[in-house]
Amino acid sequence: MSELFGLDAFSPRQIAERVETVGVTKARLPLLPMFILSVLGGAFIGLGALYFVIVRSDPALSFAVKQVLGGMAFALGLILVIVAGAELFTGNNLLVMAWADRKISTFELLRSWSIVCAGNFVGAAGLALLVFLSRHPETNGNAIGREYLIIASAKLAMPFWTAFFKGVLCNALVCLAVWMALAGRSVVDKVVAIVIPVSAFVAAGFEHSVANMYLIPMAMLLQGFGAIGSNPAINLAGLFDNLLPVLLGNIIGGSVLVGLVYHLIYHRAPDGNSDAG
Template structure:
């Protein structure tokens, strides 16, 4: 059968996390760069659809195409390694250390940011004809997204920071569910269907994804958005990264590992003796 049971795909999750820890620096950076770039293109695609059709739902429905492609090609997002890589440490795989986990996270962050920034520069050129004119409608939309999602949070102070963090948690709860869903099937169609649904949900709900934001906010600064790089880091990227870590590891990685990787002993089945059944029948009479 094409479906992979949880007790089997949890082993794939741990194996994947272990492999990423021992991957070479070169391969880790290349795969992270491509993942950030493809996801950024997918975000630009979804925004273009939303602007041209006026239907945000349609943009959200089609956004997962980039996510599916990058995972089918074996590229890595920070949100995914937040969930998979720590499982190899928790499972006490030989040679896996906390420094190895942190090294992977750091390299993937750098690669994702470089890839997303590259696409941000390219899109800024496209929507301004090489910075020779004001941004077009798509560029205007991208340029102003960052204002509400930095200064908008800052205006609410601690409540805004809490909201931002929770949106980051919910985002990677869904994104990491999509990562795991790809392991639930051995066919391309099964993987795509599994990934599509939670990714569509996070994008339409406006949850905060650290790699998507690596594209949106630098793009916004390039296209005249009324916020600074410091606003972006303090009032979006850093809290979003922390929220993504908590959401993916807590609600996806650890829960699946705890109940399928290290299943608790089953409760003892108590079968009543025949004399107890007879005694109960007599009492009822």
């Protein structure tokens, strides 16, 4: 009956096959569509981060409530990416499954990651500029603007290896959210699959490279042109010092802990055990 009405989820083996099929398509997108979709992906994650900061800026909320509600708000970004359609560097770490199965080349994998990462940066930083010009951070007596500076200062003060391992944990959860979204057959299925893993990584304070491409440039704009804050670490060098370990951690978390693990399971396990768990 569930199959008749399309209510059954795809099995784990079917998800693995879908990830590989989608990965081949993504890796072979022409340059212009790939880049434009990547700009959209960066902007969508930026919108999720904007929503998160609104929640975080409310001093009346407890720490746990801020983190959990903020994480649920941040899930807007990945929902837009999956449902509306966009290219996102962190989610595209799952392309490693198609690469491991020799369906795409190393060049195609690295080309996709490079173009999508660059497009995400343009989209996220571009959204930061638009939001800054809209004077949205001045809302609630500059409370939102001050929250951006608090968030950016904490990120830039983070040691390399702390940022790296937070990046690993973040993208393991993000790619699991993408994986589970591919199990769904409806928009509701996909949204439900996305919200909990994404809210978990945000609530735990893990590091998402594309979100940082929005949050830190916004803090830079507020400090440089909005006369809010005076942290000398909030600058372009600080941004890239943060992005390097977070990007590396995101790659390990998504590609190795999710992509390659599932590749080993569903391409090496006996057929009788492929749908276990």
